[in-house]
Amino acid sequence: MKQVTIILLCFSLLGLIGFSLAAAPTGNTNSAGQAPGKPTPAGKSAPAAKKALEGKTAPTSTGDEAVQAPTGDNQRREAFASSLHHTGRGLAFWYSKEQKGLEGLTGRPYEKLACKQCHVGSCQGCHQPVKKGKGQPERLGPVEPKTCLQCHDRLAALQAQMRENKKEDVHAALAMTCLDCHTSREMHGDGKVYQSQKQPGALDARCDRCHQEIGNSYSHRKHGGKVSCQACHAHTVLSRTSTQFEALAGEGKRVYVPQTDWVFLMSRGGELAAAGLETWVLADGRTLLSFTPDGSHASGRTGRKCGECHGSDWMFQAQKGKVNLSWTEKEELKKGEGLVPVLEGASYGLVHQKFENGKWSPLENPGLPVVQYAGYGGPVSDKHFRKMLKEKSEKPEEKEKKKKK
Numbered sequence: 450m451k452q453v454t455i456i457l458l459c460f461s462l463l464g465l466i467g468f469s470l471a472a473a474p475t476g477n478t479n480s481a482g483q484a485p486g487k488p489t490p491a492g493k494s495a496p497a498a499k500k501a502l503e504g505k506t507a508p509t510s511t512g513d514e515a516v517q518a519p520t521g522d523n524q525r526r527e528a529f530a531s532s533l534h535h536t537g538r539g540l541a542f543w544y545s546k547e548q549k550g551l552e553g554l555t556g557r558p559y560e561k562l563a564c565k566q567c568h569v570g571s572c573q574g575c576h577q578p579v580k581k582g583k584g585q586p587e588r589l590g591p592v593e594p595k596t597c598l599q600c601h602d603r604l605a606a607l608q609a610q611m612r613e614n615k616k617e618d619v620h621a622a623l624a625m626t627c628l629d630c631h632t633s634r635e636m637h638g639d640g641k642v643y644q645s646q647k648q649p650g651a652l653d654a655r656c657d658r659c660h661q662e663i664g665n666s667y668s669h670r671k672h673g674g675k676v677s678c679q680a681c682h683a684h685t686v687l688s689r690t691s692t693q694f695e696a697l698a699g700e701g702k703r704v705y706v707p708q709t710d711w712v713f714l715m716s717r718g719g720e721l722a723a724a725g726l727e728t729w730v731l732a733d734g735r736t737l738l739s740f741t742p743d744g745s746h747a748s749g750r751t752g753r754k755c756g757e758c759h760g761s762d763w764m765f766q767a768q769k770g771k772v773n774l775s776w777t778e779k780e781e782l783k784k785g786e787g788l789v790p791v792l793e794g795a796s797y798g799l800v801h802q803k804f805e806n807g808k809w810s811p812l813e814n815p816g817l818p819v820v821q822y823a824g825y826g827g828p829v830s831d832k833h834f835r836k837m838l839k840e841k842s843e844k845p846e847e848k849e850k851k852k853k854k
Contacts, residue, residue, distance in 0.1 A: 525637060532638025534575075537568035539645035543739075543823045550821055551694065554735055563701035569600075575636070592636075594626050602703065604746055607687040610709045611747055616684050619750045630654040647742065647824035649718065654744070668752055675833075679723040681752035683745035685709040688726040690775075691802040691809070695732050704804050710786035711774065714758075714837075715826040717742045721833050724791065724826060728801065728818070736801050736815050740791050741824035753788075760840030763789050768838060774799040777811065790837060793828040 529535055544562075546553040569575060575596055576589035598605040611617060620629070632653040643651040656663070656678040663669050668681070679686075692705040705727075713724040722742040729737040758764070766772045767790045774797055775784035782800055789797075801812040822828065829837075 524640075528638040528640045529572075530638075531640065531642050532636075533643055533646055533651065534569045534636060534638070538643070539647070540564065542644045543741075543821075548821070548823065549819070550739070550823070551729060551737060554731060554737060554819060555694065555698075557698065562698045564697050564703075592628065597627050603687055603689075606689075606707055607685075607709070607745075607747060610687060610707055611684070614709065616747070618684075618746055619748050620746075630658075645824065647826075649825070652744075675720060677717070677720045677722040679743070679745050679748065680712075680714060680721050682748045682750075683712055683723045683743075684747040684749050686712050686723050686725040686743045686745045686747070688713075690726070690728045690799065691804070692727055692729050693804050694729050696804075706802065706809065708784070710784060711789055712745075712787075713740055713789045713791050714829055715740055715742050715791045715822070716829050716833065717824070717826040721829065722826060724824075726797075728799065730801055730803055730812065730815075734803075734812055734815055736812075736818035737821060738797060738818045739821040739823050740826065742826040743824075756840070758788050758837055760838065761787055763787055764834075764837050767792050767795050767834075770794065771796045771798060776800065790829045790834060791822075791826075792834065 533539055541559040542548060544550045544552055544559050552558065572589055575592045577593075577596070578587035579590035580587055598608075608618075608621075635652055635654070641650075646652060663678075672681070686709075688708040688711055689703070689705040690708055692703060696702045696704040708726075711726065713726055715722050715724040723745055724740055725743040725745075727739045727741070729739070731737075763772055763785065772789055772795060773785065774789070775782060776798065777783070777800055784799075796817075801815045801818075802809045803812055
């Protein structure tokens with residue numbers, strides 16, 4: 450009997466010691482005197498708390514759909530609500546009459562156009578839900594490149610043209626994906642309101658984040674800080690001509706003629722930048738030309754030859770005030786190719802077309818188009834253009850090699 454009593458007393462003593470240790474834990478604590486790690490929410494057991502923190506989602510109303518985000522992630526939800534992906538603000542911004550966009554010709558506000566649906570309403574718009582296993586709740590999966598192309602139709606069209614011309618982007622050849630260059634902040638927003646993805650600060654993707662050794666060659670020493678990487682390294686930039694406004698405004702469909710033979714050169718942020726052109730055709734025959742700097746996803750490993758820019762035929766055409774991009778010859782459509790400077794006051798001759806009954810046909814007497822400089826770009830400066838007029842067929846280092854031979 451004595452032995453039983455002693456054993457019971459020992460268990461009681463151990464229980465008191467354990468209770469004391471639980472009430473006053475040792476080790477590192479935070480400012481609230483709480484042990485490190487995830488706290489257990491009041492009223493929930495530890496397993497239930499873990500489920501709430503890691504798996505459960507809470508809707509937040511930020512538009513026509515609820516944005517799903519992990520519980521406690523209010524900052525990310527608020528940032529996404531003002532992001533360009535959610536609002537689609539960039540399209541409205543460049544369409545506006547204040548930016549000399551199409552609204553100045555059409556008189557129709559952006560809210561009345563069918564294309565305004567281009568925005569991401571919820572996380573599931575990009576992240577497709579996946580199941581971890583039987584009986585487990587769905588989680589948001591990673592974004593696939595093909596998902597990006599569903600909305601970024603210009604990039605999808607460029608890739609199709611590249612395949613047709615048997616060319617390949619140097620980054621795609623390395624099996625790189627969108628998220629290798631574009632950051633989560635770009636996708637989800639950072640709480641700041643940007644008017645366009647072209648606005649300085651909106652994007653993080655930059656060539657020198659990976660290519661830190663690029664300043665050693667003659668070309669980079671000569672052009673560094675003056676010419677953007679894409680101006681030399683872009684195989685091409687997709688331009689869209691004769692885009693039918695009514696098809697986009699009424700049906701949300703972009704009907705146009707793709708062009709990959711031109712790379713326009715604009716001024717942006719003090720540099721010479723590669724750019725694309727979109728020409729718009731209205732139902733009454735009026736037209737608009739919109740030039741926009743473009744971070745082309747059609748980059749080559751090597752840059753262009755000097756003579757493709759300096760002293761080229763199109764440079765001298767631009768100097769005379771008129772560049773012929775396309776024309777008709779014996780009822781056949783012809784077009785030039787190469788690098789084209791965008792100059793203030795120069796005219797750009799091309800064949801505007803209308804699309805009717807499944808066929809393209811030239812517009813008769815379309816008149817002078819309205820010109821818009823979008824994407825925070827502008828005409829090439831006189832200083833840049835004077836340098837482009839000078840013929841340069843070889844780099845000094847190539848001449849030195851020939852002398853040695």
